[in-house]
Amino acid sequence: MAEVRWLTEREERAWRALQFMQMRLEAALARQLAAESGLSYPDYLVLVALTDRPDGRLRLYELAGVLGWEKSRASHHVGRMVKRGLVAKETCDDDRRGAYVVVTERGRRAIEAAAPGHVAAVRRLFVDRLTPEQLDAVGEAAEIVLAALDDPTPTGTPAR
Amino acid sequence: MAEVRWLTEREERAWRALQFMQMRLEAALARQLAAESGLSYPDYLVLVALTDRPDGRLRLYELAGVLGWEKSRASHHVGRMVKRGLVAKETCDDDRRGAYVVVTERGRRAIEAAAPGHVAAVRRLFVDRLTPEQLDAVGEAAEIVLAALDDPTPTGTPAR
């Protein structure tokens, strides 16, 4: 049982600032979206994922994959969106377990109305606050951490 | 009505990577905490905030302030933690509306048991994946964005 390597002051400061930023940022963006377009942030992400496709449709498991969601989350959320008419579910012929999620016309209008305000908010609150170099640095760091999350190799594992 | 300034490819990439990292990271840490100590991530944050105080107590509104939570969230969450015996509520004498939240012995044991594993996970998944320079860069960027969130001045506002 090794000693606990607590975080240094600098490490803790960076970690806390990042956590705090994320929380505040998401809250602000969610509020802005809800106020200006009646969409929740997850709604927005689903609609973006769907409208990014030429046919505006995605299998449920693909949607979950793209967004990094658990399948049950995707199922629950799509269910709610169907109720509000933003998307529809269609059965899949080649795989009779499967289900397609398709944007409806209403969904398309909703995201087209929401996108400009959302992007403006992302700029105002985040992108335009940082220099391009800072943005790159943050992006690169995030990609490194993400890669480590996907690859479960522990830190400092020797090549052997 | 100005043109929409969409995100450039680089901006979008950084923004998405950051969002994704945050989601995955929080999920992983929450899972780890729950599995190893039966605490949720919010539980952990509350206990840290309380045990950081010499007397292990905080007014509810102070707790909300420290964690950046809405008061109703704090109230709900503390209520649940009281039920599980992790904290207790005490009435406040100088302000009879007020309520103190106090760590219980059980809460103290819980966080002492949870902390080493949690810190190790933060290291393994995040801190130790980045160079000290990257960590500083990320921390600084986060602090800039946070400062902008607190100060509602829009981007590029001239001094005038």
Next chain:
DNA sequence: GAAGTTTTGTTGACGCGTCAACCAACATGG
């Protein structure tokens, strides 16, 4: 082609978080 496994999706229960409405106590200002 039957048995076992993996994949796709749903469901229900339960904890979490926000919003809006509300209440009680403090503060201020005629």
Next chain:
DNA sequence: CCATGTTGGTTGACGCGTCAACAAAACTTC
């Protein structure tokens, strides 16, 4: 001292997210 506003906290409803259990179709393998 009453009116008015502000602050600290609670509550209920509702959407969100996870987990575990489940069902059914699709693969695999012998």
